[in-house]
Amino acid sequence: MFANLLKLFGGGRKKGDVPRTNINERFILESRMGQGSMSKVWRARDRNIGRTVCLKILDKEKTARFAARFVGLQRPHEGQIGVLLKHRNVVQTYDWGLTLQGEIFLVMELIEGLGLNFLIETKAKQLEGNRINFLVQACEGLAYVHEQGFMHRDICPRNIMVTNKNVVKLIDFGLSIPDTPEFRRPGNRTGTANYLAPELIKRLATDRRVDLFAMGVTAYETFTGNLPWEGAQSLQTMLNHMNSPGRDPREFNPDLDDELVRLLKKGIERDPRDRFQTALEFRDALKALSYQHY
Numbered sequence: 001m002f003a004n005l006l007k008l009f010g011g012g013r014k015k016g017d018v019p020r021t022n023i024n025e026r027f028i029l030e031s032r033m034g035q036g037s038m039s040k041v042w043r044a045r046d047r048n049i050g051r052t053v054c055l056k057i058l059d060k061e062k063t064a065r066f067a068a069r070f071v072g073l074q075r076p077h078e079g080q081i082g083v084l085l086k087h088r089n090v091v092q093t094y095d096w097g098l099t100l101q102g103e104i105f106l107v108m109e110l111i112e113g114l115g116l117n118f119l120i121e122t123k124a125k126q127l128e129g130n131r132i133n134f135l136v137q138a139c140e141g142l143a144y145v146h147e148q149g150f151m152h153r154d155i156c157p158r159n160i161m162v163t164n165k166n167v168v169k170l171i172d173f174g175l176s177i178p179d180t181p182e183f184r185r186p187g188n189r190t191g192t193a194n195y196l197a198p199e200l201i202k203r204l205a206t207d208r209r210v211d212l213f214a215m216g217v218t219a220y221e222t223f224t225g226n227l228p229w230e231g232a233q234s235l236q237t238m239l240n241h242m243n244s245p246g247r248d249p250r251e252f253n254p255d256l257d258d259e260l261v262r263l264l265k266k267g268i269e270r271d272p273r274d275r276f277q278t279a280l281e282f283r284d285a286l287k288a289l290s291y292q293h294y
Contacts, residue, residue, distance in 0.1 A: 017114060021097045023105065025244065027055055038062040038174050046107055049094065051251050054108040058174070063104065066175070066190070068217060073182055078174045079106050081150060089141030091161070091171045111142040111171070113164050117157035120221055130166060131222050131294045132286050135215075137168035139283035145170065146208050146279060155214035156195045157221060160274065179208055194227055198242035198270045208279075215282060216267020223294065224252035228268050242270060 023029075028045040033054065044055040058078065065085065067075055092109040099105055116134065119127050127134075137167025138160050145152055152159075153175040161169045175190050177183040186205050189196070197213035199206055220228050228246025249256050249264045256264075263285050269275045276282040 011141060018098050020100045023099050037186055041069050043110060046293065049109055052110055053094065054110045055110060056106040057099065058104045060103045069188055075177060077105050079206055080105055081173045081176050085145065085148060087141055087144040087167050089137045089170060090144060091169045111161045111163055111169055115158050116160040119162060120225055124224065126162065132289060133152065133166065134162060134168050135219050136283050136286050138170065139215065139279045139286065141168065141170040142211055143279035143283065146179065150176050150178050151208050152176050152195060152211050154191050155211050155218060156192045157218055193238060194231055196238065199272060201238050201242050209275055209277065212276050212279065212282060213268065219267050220264045223256065223264060224249050226252045
C-alpha cells in the first residue's frame with residue numbers, strides 16, 4: 001500500500017533538484033481550458049513529447065498557503081502525486097516541473113469530454129443508462145488512489161471527467177494527502193463544501209472514508225440531480241446539514257426503487273462506521289443493482 005509513498009519520500013525528484021522551464025519555449029499555448037481555485041489550465045502542444053496536452057500551472061502563493069497547513073510534515077505536491085498514479089480511471093500526469101517564476105506545472109493527458117457536474121446540470125443524454133457505469137468507474141479509480149496510499153480529499157462531480165467514449169477519469173489532486181497517521185490528524189478542513197464529510201467539518205480525525213462520503217453525495221446527485229442537503233453557504237449551514245439526515249432521494253426522483261434508495265442513503269451516512277468502508281465495497285453495491293436503465 002505504501003510502496004509509492006516510500007518511493008516518493010525516499011528519493012526521486014524534489015523541487016530543489018528541478019531545473020526551471022521556460023513555458024513559452026517548451027509549449028505552444030493553444031487555448032485556456034479553465035481556472036481552478038489554485039491553478040490555471042491550458043490546452044497546449046508540448047514540444048518535448050510532440051503531443052497536445054493539458055498544461056496546469058499551480059498558483060505559487062495559494063499552493064504555499066495550503067502546504068503551510070501541514071506544519072512539520074513533508075506533503076507531496078500535486079505533480080509528485082500525479083506522476084505516480086497509473087490507472088484507466090485516473091487522469092494521467094506525464095511530467096511536472098517548475099516555471100521560470102518557480103511555479104509548479106503539470107503536463108497531463110488531454111481529456112476530450114465533459115465534467116460529470118455538467119452532465120448532471122444539463123440532464124445530458126450521455127447520463128441515460130450510464131449512471132451506474134460512470135459511478136462504478138469512479139469508485140474503481142478511487143480504490144486505486146487509496147491503494148497507492150493517498151486520500152483524494154476533493155471528490156465531487158466537478159472532479160470526475162467523462163470522456164466522449166464514456167471512460168471516467170478522476171482529476172485534480174491538488175488537495176490530496178498521504179493516507180498516514182500524521183496526515184489523518186484532526187484540524188485540516190479542506191475540500192468542496194457540499195461534499196465535506198461531517199468529521200471533516202467538525203475537525204475530527206479523518207481517514208479515506210471522507211472520500212467515500214463525498215462519493216456518496218456524488219452518487220446521490222447523479223441519480224437525483226440534487227444535493228441531499230441544501231447548498232452550503234456558511235460553516236453554520238454546513239454544520240446544520242451534517243447534523244440532520246439527507247433528504248429522501250425519492251423527493252427528487254419518485255421512480256427510484258428501494259434497492260437504490262438504500263444504497264444512496266448508506267453513501268451519505270453521517271457516522272463513518274455506517275457508510276461504505278471501501279471504494280470497492282461501494283463499487284460492488286452499485287454493480288449488484290438489479291437493473292441498468294439508470
